Amino acid sequence: MRIFHYIKGVARWTKRQNDAFSFVPTMGALHAGHLSLVENARAMGKPVLVSIFVNPAQFNNAEDLDKYPRTIAQDLALLKNSGADAVFIPVTTDLYTSGLADVDIDLGGLENVFEGLHRPGHFKGVIKVLHRFFSLLSPSDVFFGQKDLQQCLVVEKLIARHFPSIHQHNIATERDPTTGLALSSRNARLSSEGLKKAGNIHKALVMVAKTENLDGARNLLNDQGIEIEYLETIALPDMLPATDTSSRKAVVFAGYVEGVRLIDNLQTH
Ligand code: AMP
Numbered sequence: 001m002r003i004f005h006y007i008k009g010v011a012r013w014t015k016r017q018n019d020a021f022s023f024v025p026t027m028g029a030l031h032a033g034h035l036s037l038v039e040n041a042r043a044m045g046k047p048v049l050v051s052i053f054v055n056p057a058q059f060n061n062a063e064d065l066d067k068y069p070r071t072i073a074q075d076l077a078l079l080k081n082s083g084a085d086a087v088f089i090p091v092t093t094d095l096y097t098s099g100l101a102d103v104d105i106d107l108g109g110l111e112n113v114f115e116g117l118h119r120p121g122h123f124k125g126v127i128k129v130l131h132r133f134f135s136l137l138s139p140s141d142v143f144f145g146q147k148d149l150q151q152c153l154v155v156e157k158l159i160a161r162h163f164p165s166i167h168q169h170n171i172a173t174e175r176d177p178t179t180g181l182a183l184s185s186r187n188a189r190l191s192s193e194g195l196k197k198a199g200n201i202h203k204a205l206v207m208v209a210k211t212e213n214l215d216g217a218r219n220l221l222n223d224q225g226i227e228i229e230y231l232e233t234i235a236l237p238d239m240l241p242a243t244d245t246s247s248r249k250a251v252v253f254a255g256y257v258e259g260v261r262l263i264d265n266l267q268t269h
Helices: 007-016 032-042 062-067 072-082 092-096 122-137 146-162 185-189 192-211 214-223
Strands: 002-004 022-026 048-052 086-088 141-145 167-171 227-235 249-257 260-267
Touching: 002 007, 007 048, 007 086, 007 122, 022 032, 022 122, 032 048, 032 072, 032 141, 032 167, 048 072, 092 122, 122 146, 141 146, 146 167, 146 249, 146 260, 185 260, 192 214, 192 227, 192 249, 192 260, 214 227
Parallel strands: 002 086, 022 048, 022 141, 048 086, 141 167
Antiparallel strands: 227 249, 249 260
């Protein structure tokens, strides 16, 4: 498995693949959710490049950035085992002084709701880094997790506008087999009691998906001491409030357990 830190080196590798490779961007602290993305990428039969970069531009909170878990040695061992071909661990100054102008994408209002509303500037930072990655590396296929549903929708807009030849794959959320808690690097910051509490997030999402009982689900979470930022049923792909005629719907959640911000969602069709 090749490891690169500078654009020059990784770009040489990507050129050798004739632009036919799969790309899995991550922020590290890897878990089975990330590895499922790598596995799906490998199933395409093309070489797989994984990036590990805790992108400062997409954090709107300095403490959150500071506390974001970093486990690089373990990440590299996991990636080697999972059959990744190359890993790109950019140096911030190299990545962000590459002379590429930032792009402004029309997000059709996605920047004003849910993650866009509660994390001002977050999607600007996501677009900034992905525009750089896609421009500099030219992958044929890119892999994202449905756990970050709104991010999938934002990336779809970036790709439609600037990278029409890239094929985007949105992969199902990996969950804890007993509680259904969505795997997340942030779960590492929870105590065992916090992890148990957080298991109720999935329960609440299932309750809303099955019964549309938003109040019941909010009570369930409040009773567990989970601070809800949002819990709503929305229509896809614009994330406006769902109506009886919406053909694709999802329940979306963000909230705090032991001061750690967690998000999750469930698509209900
Ligand atoms: P992150 O390192 O949190 O930025 O995540 C990198 C990629 O992994 C993103 O596309 C996430 O949506 C995806 N991901 C994170 N958690 C999961 C999960 N539990 N199941 C599937 N994909 C995930």
